Amino acid sequence: MLHYGIVPTIERWELVVDGLVQRPLRLSWKDFLALEQVEDRSDFHCVTGWSGFDLSWRGVRLAHLTERAGLLPEAVAVMCHGQDGYETNLPLSMALQSDVLLVHTAEGQPLTDEHGGPVRVITPRLYAWKGAKWLCRLELLARDRPGFWERNGYSNTADPWRDDRYSS
Ligand SMILES: Nc1nc2c(c(=O)[nH]1)N[C@H]1C(S)=C(S)[C@@H](COP(=O)(O)O)O[C@H]1N2
Ligand SMILES: [Mo]
Numbered sequence: 001m002l003h004y005g006i007v008p009t010i011e012r013w014e015l016v017v018d019g020l021v022q023r024p025l026r027l028s029w030k031d032f033l034a035l036e037q038v039e040d041r042s043d044f045h046c047v048t049g050w051s052g053f054d055l056s057w058r059g060v061r062l063a064h065l066t067e068r069a070g071l072l073p074e075a076v077a078v079m080c081h082g083q084d085g086y087e088t089n090l091p092l093s094m095a096l097q098s099d100v101l102l103v104h105t106a107e108g109q110p111l112t113d114e115h116g117g118p119v120r121v122i123t124p125r126l127y128a129w130k131g132a133k134w135l136c137r138l139e140l141l142a143r144d145r146p147g148f149w150e151r152n153g154y155s156n157t158a159d160p161w162r163d164d165r166y167s168s
Helices: 029-034 062-069
Strands: 014-019 025-028 038-045 051-061 077-082 087-091 101-106 120-122 135-141
Touching: 014 062, 025 029, 025 062, 029 101, 051 062, 062 101, 062 135
Parallel strands: 014 135
Antiparallel strands: 014 025, 038 051, 051 101, 077 087, 077 135, 101 120
């Protein structure tokens, strides 16, 4: 686990979807909960070796948001921004998988502040640093750009099944 800075509140929560989209979105908490909600069970992998297996999640597919915003053909990656200034990048080939969710509920409980509430991203096929906590912005990019850990020695692809932790 790693994070710093202040933990945001639901009252001030807002999600922006911008960059290479046809219709930039700015969603309130109410708007977000009015979107199609999905439930999923998936694993959670930490780079330090810890893995939480088979957690139940509830939230919105990242792909659902990019559909609503309308991807421009030039978009190839998405930068996920946390309110603490954290950022982590995902190529669209990963980001648009149906198990990549913006979750607000884990194991039937609202996501705790510590774990990124009100809303974080989960990327079950990748290490947990690819899942931005306190999500506030999805920025669609024309070129993949490294996020915080990707600039600081972690691998850009982050596949736990290949033990792909560090950039070479
Ligand atoms: N906004 C934000 N998201 C973040 C981080 C962070 O520092 N800030 N740390 C990442 C890292 S390195 C990990 S391992 C996971 C930890 O998630 P957890 O605190 O729920 O275990 O969150 C990721 N998402
Ligand atoms: Mo981490």
